Amino acid sequence: MGTKNDVFVYDKSSSTFEFLLDNLVDSIKGWNYFVNxxxxxxxxxxxxxxxxxxxxxxxxxxxxxxxxxxxxxxxxxxxxxxxxxxxxxxxxxxxxxxxxxxxxxxxxxxxxxxxxxxxxxxxxxxxxxxxxxxxxxxxxxxxxxxxxxxxxxxxxxNGRKNRSGTAMEDLIETFLKNICSKYGYEYFTQATPTKIKSEWGYNVTVDKSERRFDFAVNTGKKLFLIETNYYGGGGSKLKATAGEYKTLFDVLNGDGHEFIWITDGKGWLTASRPLQETFNHNKYILNLKMIELGILEEILLGKLDIR
Incomplete structure (x- = not known):
């Protein structure tokens, strides 16, 4: 179940996916959106x-x-x-x-x-x-x-579009920075396989040559690779992204690494079927509400290992 004693529990149940859809946000604009x-x-x-x-x-x-x-x-x-x-x-x-x-x-x-x-x-x-x-x-x-x-x-x-594009990353980095500081983990942004190899020694196979992960986290025991995005509106890109991240999960899982996809936005209400297919296939798909509830921290701590 998605909840237990009024506390949210992340699992692969339909109620968890319903929680994902029910808690999509309308906007991720912050005060820095307007003028730098x-x-x-x-x-x-x-x-x-x-x-x-x-x-x-x-x-x-x-x-x-x-x-x-x-x-x-x-x-x-x-x-x-x-x-x-x-x-x-x-x-x-x-x-x-x-x-x-x-x-x-x-x-x-x-x-x-x-x-x-x-x-x-x-x-x-x-x-x-x-x-x-x-x-x-x-x-x-x-x-x-x-x-x-x-x-x-x-x-x-004119830079508002770019700020909107990075707003999701900025939000997630706030949480990641706190988690990594709390437990002594390391992370960096815009992580390429080359940089991951040189910094931490992990080999990362990618599905496309220009792959650059939004975040890479090294807990000392495992490598976590994180992609983030936000979709305020619908469109064909949502279905394509869901399919792409199914493939990416398989590639990274084959390397023994963990892949976390963090996404949000009411646009997913127009593409819930491909999102659900990826949710059922991948281990971790989270939205901002789930991050707020501490699910990302549980995953990085190894307390939540979906099989």
């Missing part, structure tokens, strides 16, 4: 001097001549210009269609340390055609440091 403020501040600080020099241009009437003056005197300011148009690139190839319907490429390079007069004209042309010139002139932007801070916040929002 330290990264934003670091990115702005990296170009703050250049931005303050460019502040000189705000409100000037003869922007072209003032730009020439600044670029001749402080050529390093060009590295800040791509940030003003919310770009991480520092070299651009722009396709132009000429009057005679022929295409040409204009190249703008903001990596240069020294600027010739032709480079300065090229950069001014870029600033003009991207609309930055007017922003400087009509004082739409009051302070470039504050402006780029806002730009960086916007660019960082």
């Amino acid at each position: 403020w330290s990264k934003v501040k670091e990115n702005v600080k990296d170009i703050e001097i250049e931005l303050n020099i460019l502040n000189y241009l705000i409100g000037k009437e003869n922007i072209r001549e003032e730009l020439k003056y600044l670029l001749r005197r402080n050529p390093e300011i060009i590295r800040a210009i791509p940030f003003l148009i919310a770009s991480r690139d520092n070299k651009f190839e722009i396709l132009n269609l000429g009057a005679n319907n022929t295409f040409s490429l204009e190249i703008f390079d903001f990596n240069k340390k020294f600027l010739k007069e032709s480079d300065i004209e090229n950069i001014i042309n870029f600033i003009e055609k991207t609309g930055l010139m007017e922003l400087f002139k009509d004082k739409t932007i009051k302070n470039l440091v504050d402006y780029v801070f806002g730009v960086e916040v916007g660019l960082d929002s």
